Each structure stands twice: as structure tokens, then as C-alpha cells.
Amino acid sequence: MTRIAYVSTYVPQKCGLATYTFHLRQAVNGAKDWKGKDPVVVLTGNRQEPVEDPILWPLRRDEADDYVKMARRINHSDIDVVSLQHEFGIFGGEAGAHILQFIRHLEKPLVTTFHTVFERPLPPYRDIQQEIAEKSAKIIVMNRKAIEYLHESFGVPVEKICFIPHGTPEPDPDRREAFRQQLNWNGRSVLMTFGLLSRGKGLELILNILPDIAKQVPDVLYAIVGQTHPEVKKREGERYRDELRELIRSNGMDAHVVMIDRYMEESDLVKHIMACDIYVTPYPGLQQITSGTLAYAVGLGRPVLSTPYSYATDLLRDYPELLVDAGDAAKWTEKIVSLLKNRERLEACARNMGRIGQTMHWPEIGRQHAALFAGVREVANVR
Numbered sequence: 272m273t274r275i276a277y278v279s280t281y282v283p284q285k286c287g288l289a290t291y292t293f294h295l296r297q298a299v300n301g302a303k304d305w306k307g308k309d310p311v312v313v314l315t316g317n318r319q320e321p322v323e324d325p326i327l328w329p330l331r332r333d334e335a336d337d338y339v340k341m342a343r344r345i346n347h348s349d350i351d352v353v354s355l356q357h358e359f360g361i362f363g364g365e366a367g368a369h370i371l372q373f374i375r376h377l378e379k380p381l382v383t384t385f386h387t388v389f390e391r392p393l394p395p396y397r398d399i400q401q402e403i404a405e406k407s408a409k410i411i412v413m414n415r416k417a418i419e420y421l422h423e424s425f426g427v428p429v430e431k432i433c434f435i436p437h438g439t440p441e442p443d444p445d446r447r448e449a450f451r452q453q454l455n456w457n458g459r460s461v462l463m464t465f466g467l468l469s470r471g472k473g474l475e476l477i478l479n480i481l482p483d484i485a486k487q488v489p490d491v492l493y494a495i496v497g498q499t500h501p502e503v504k505k506r507e508g509e510r511y512r513d514e515l516r517e518l519i520r521s522n523g524m525d526a527h528v529v530m531i532d533r534y535m536e537e538s539d540l541v542k543h544i545m546a547c548d549i550y551v552t553p554y555p556g557l558q559q560i561t562s563g564t565l566a567y568a569v570g571l572g573r574p575v576l577s578t579p580y581s582y583a584t585d586l587l588r589d590y591p592e593l594l595v596d597a598g599d600a601a602k603w604t605e606k607i608v609s610l611l612k613n614r615e616r617l618e619a620c621a622r623n624m625g626r627i628g629q630t631m632h633w634p635e636i637g638r639q640h641a642a643l644f645a646g647v648r649e650v651a652n653v654r
Contacts, residue, residue, distance in 0.1 A: 273645045274307070275644055286361075295354075298633040298640070314332045332361070335363065335364065335372050338370065341373060346376075346379060351651070352379065352381075352644045371399060383411070385410060388421060405425075409433055412432060412434055417434075438631060438637075439632060442545060442625070450542045456492065462607065463494040463496060463544065464477070468499040469503045474515060477493055478528070494531060495531070545571055548610075549607065550568035554578050576610075590620075
């Protein structure tokens with residue numbers, strides 16, 4: 272049985288990567304049909320605080336020496352493979368450079384999941400990512416375009432890179448109407464966006480076209496779900512949320528918008544996504560290589576509309592009609608209205624998303640990861 276150590280943030284930390292790693296670990300354990308406990312090297316603050324759960328091996332984020340010590344601990348353990356969930360911002364040092372101390376001293380095979388990949392990487396990110404890529408036995412990406420980016424930027428052999436979709440929960444369609452009633456969304460045509468609130472996510476696009484949508488779909492409701500991003504809140508408090516509220520008021524859309532300002536556990540998020548009619552990601556920036564929120568919406572079989580940023584273009588490649596340029600407000604209005612007013616078209620879109628989503632559910636993602644980790648272990652043992 273392949274023993275895996277995961278390196279990441281982890282629950283109960285309120286972080287998308289922590290949630291992702293939790294579900295990945297559960298899914299891989301399920302695929303292995305194993306009752307053992309693979310550890311998580313979990314990034315913590317600088318104080319050496321006691322961790323009660325024995326599966327959590329704390330690693331102080333900003334202490335470079337701790338990364339070396341952790342590598343040595345793994346080297347002297349029965350771990351077969353290390354799964355590094357890489358995001359520049361979670362590790363200490365400039366651009367997360369401390370993680371290099373870990374991989375330079377690690378003797379066990381490394382499988383790295385890159386949650387961020389740049390089309391044209393710049394220093395210091397370029398050198399860090401290149402070294403990680405070179406030291407990894409395999410690299411996992413969630414966007415097919417990332418294979419091309421890594422190959423062209425760093426010369427990584429294509430056969431070294433594995434595409435595995437972003438994992439998602441499985442839908443429970445029979446509970447959709449109950450969820451809508453619980454949220455008081457029954458009788459409404461619900462658009463939804465989820466994520467930490469910050470500028471640059473295109474929410475103003477939807478808010479500005481909402482009056483035109485409401486004229487044609489009087490029961491429309493736009494749900495903006497999620498807390499303000501902690502860095503935004505630290506810098507400017509709730510100024511941005513207040514600006515959105517003023518835009519809603521000035522557009523006369525108070526009855527057509529609900530802002531849900533709280534952290535959501537997974538089950539609550541699933542409830543909201545399952546209850547919406549169209550999930551929208553109107554992001555103006557086109558470089559975003561992954562989007563857990565769009566992945567969840569598609570995995571749960573909900574109709575979606577998105578701007579053509581990198582992840583959306585790859586995920587929805589068979590349905591380009593669901594991609595709308597951020598600058599085309601008229602087309603956004605037309606697409607939303609046409610879906611909300613045509614139940615058959617909306618349900619056909621949901622079925623299409625369901626077909627994509629079947630490849631993204633955690634049991635399948637767990638099987639793919641478990642097979643990859645086992646293959647890496649076998650190659651390492653032969654050597």
C-alpha cells in the first residue's frame with residue numbers, strides 16, 4: 272500500500288487549498304480502500320503550537336530550517352511518495368522560496384500539483400517553479416493549457432505532466448427543491464457568484480446589466496456569496512462591499528440582489544450552488560489557470576456562464592457558447608435572459624455540465640491520484 276505525505280494547508284484552516292487537500296486525501300484513501308492515516312505536512316504560523324491530531328505534521332511557514340528538518344523526518348519515515356500542493360503564497364520566503372529547502376533535502380519521490388501556472392513566468396516565480404518541476408517525479412495540473420505552458424517555459428517533458436481535473440462533490444439533484452426552499456429562493460430565477468469578495472472579479476458587470484435582465488425576467492435574483500477577502504478587509508475594511516451596495520441601490524436592484532457575507536462550510540456551499548439556476552464567473556482577467564468555484568458548479572451539474580479566462584476556456588471547451596467576453600454587456604444580458612426564459616435550454620445546459628462533472632467527482636479523482644502515486648512508488652522502488 273502506497274503511503275503518501277501531503278504538503279499543504281489543511282482544515283480547519285479556512286482556505287480553498289486546505290479544503291482541496293482534505294478532500295483529495297479522503298478520496299485517495301477511499302480509492303486505496305485503506306484505513307491507515309497518511310500524514311499532512313501542514314503550514315502553520317511561526318509559533319510552535321501543539322497539534323493534537325497525529326496525522327498533522329506542523330511546518331512553520333517562515334522558518335527555513337524547519338523545511339529541512341521536515342524533509343529529513345520524511346526521509347526517515349515509511350512514506351513512499353510526497354504530494355506537494357503548490358501555491359506560491361502559502362510558503363515562506365519571497366514568492367514561497369522556502370519550499371525549495373524542503374525539496375532539495377527530500378529523498379522520497381515528489382509529485383507536485385501546480386495550482387498556479389503562468390503562461391509567461393517572471394522572476395522570482397520562474398526560477399522557483401522551474402526547480403520544483405525539475406525535482407518532481409510527476410507534475411499534476413488541472414488545466415490542459417498548463418501542460419503547454421510548463422513545456423514551453425521550462426522544457427518539462429510532456430509525459431512528465433498529468434492532467435487530472437479539479438475534484439468536486441457529487442450532486443444530489445433530488446434535494447435541489449428542498450435547498451431552494453431553505454434559502455427562500457423558490458419562485459426566483461437565481462444567478463450566483465461565490466468566492467472571497469475583492470475587486471477585479473467582474474461583479475460590477477452583472478450588477479450593471481441586472482436592470483435590463485430584471486425587465487425581461489422580473490423574478491431574477493443575483494446571489495453574491497462569500498466573505499470579504501481578509502487582505503482586502505485588512506487594507507480597506509468593507510469599503511468595496513459598501514461600494515457594491517451603493518451600486519445596487521443606485522440601480523434600483525435591492526429586491527434583486529442578496530449578499531451573503533459569511534464563511535461557508537462545504538455542505539453549505541454545495542446547497543447554494545445546487546439551488547441556483549445559473550452560476551456566473553464574469554472575471555475580466557484571462558490568465559486564471561484554475562477556479563475551484565467554477566469547477567464545483569460544473570461538477571454539481573449547474574448551468575454556467577463565464578468569461579473566457581484560461582480555466583473556463585479549457586473546462587468548457589466543448590461548449591464555447593457559454594463563454595462571453597467581459598466587455599460585451601449586451602451579449603451577457605442576452606445569454607442570461609435566453610437561459611432563464613427557456614427552461615428546456617436551461618435544463619439541456621445542466622445536462623451538458625453534468626456530463627463534464629462526471630469526470631470531476633472526488634471518487635474518480637481519488638482513483639486517478641492513487642494510481643499515479645502507486646506508479647511513482649513502483650518506479651522509485653525499481654531504481
